[in-house]
Amino acid sequence: MKRLLFALCVVLMTSTCFADKVNGVLSEDRVVNLPNDQGKWYVSVVGNANDAQYQTILKWFSQDIPLRKLKAQVHFCPVKSFSSTYEARYAANVKGLPTVRLQNHQGVVIYEAAGKNLPFTPQGLYGALAGSVSKAQRIPILPWRRNHARPCPRPGPCPTPTPGPPDFNLDPEPQPIDDGKAPDFDEAPVQSSLPPLWLMLATLVVSAGAGLAVEWKDIYAKK
């Protein structure tokens, strides 16, 4: 009987140990990964909800692929004028409506344009945003990649007609939860601060030639 009891105890202990190891922590904690997105940048699109230009820009951010990709990488904040958020945080510092503003995670404005100064195509807006970012980060585009930066314009697909105005009584689609950082632009269509490659080579050849000529003169003119 003693041996049976001992064996039972051993079995129970072993099974408890294994349960602990197999199941991990035996509490009811729900483990979640909180998004460490404090490094994400912010894009604010500010405007009057009834303004066609504002609606168009919002549409660009959901339909144009590069802008949609950018939207997923930043904290995207559509702000309607006359809202409390607008009154408290934008009214005093926007130059006009609609406004598109890109800020880094510290709030430093990297790009801002309003009203007529806004590009009138989604490609233009993306280019302007990308250009501002690369300027801020001081990343020159390599000369041989410049032609890739601005693709030739091609006729776009016909826009799908929407049955009515968008429903402004709904909150925007929630953004993906991820660990964010500064947005990653595909191409930055800005002028490089470096001179073109051919100019650098030409300068090298001319300088070398001049040096040779001077030396030639020094050596043979004396003779």
Place this chain on the structure above:
Amino acid sequence: MKRLFVALVLCISLTGCEGDFNQLNPIQPKKPTVNAERPLVNIPMALRQENWIGNQREGSCVHATMISLMRWQGRTHLANKWKRTYANGEWPEGLASKFDREGVRYAYTDKGDVRFLEWASRTRRGCGITVMGGAHMVALVHLDDKWACLLDNNSISKYKWVSREAVIAEWKASHGWAVTPIYTPAAPKPQ
């Protein structure tokens, strides 16, 4: 011939010096002085939800705090719906089931894990924290290595700055429950 060679090398090495100088010794542009907004979660007055008495004669501090945070995170319509639908006292499981029912994205701790508060402040979302032995919830709108800032739904007109240690001690002595929705925080004021 030697002199010619030296001259050639000199010429080649000096070519383009001017162009490269800025790259070798970059002149750093004056970095703009960034004065981070304080508190980090600077909820506009009009978005702050005051506490109210529910139909069971209980205060609705948890719901009021969540509504303020939802508005700060751009979920105005969700916040308005929440105000119309829910009231009275709340506890972690009850709120979690309501969030699940409404499809709200949220995170919480009821174990007094300070890392949760630091995360909520760092990501500018803020969170509700229990105080007064668990009888009340306020919004934690800032937490740094010295200070914490609270927005009490019983007195929404002003922030209350308290030492970090005092807030953490109060919170841990009040069941250590902290909760927040997870959406997009309002953009910082331009610097």
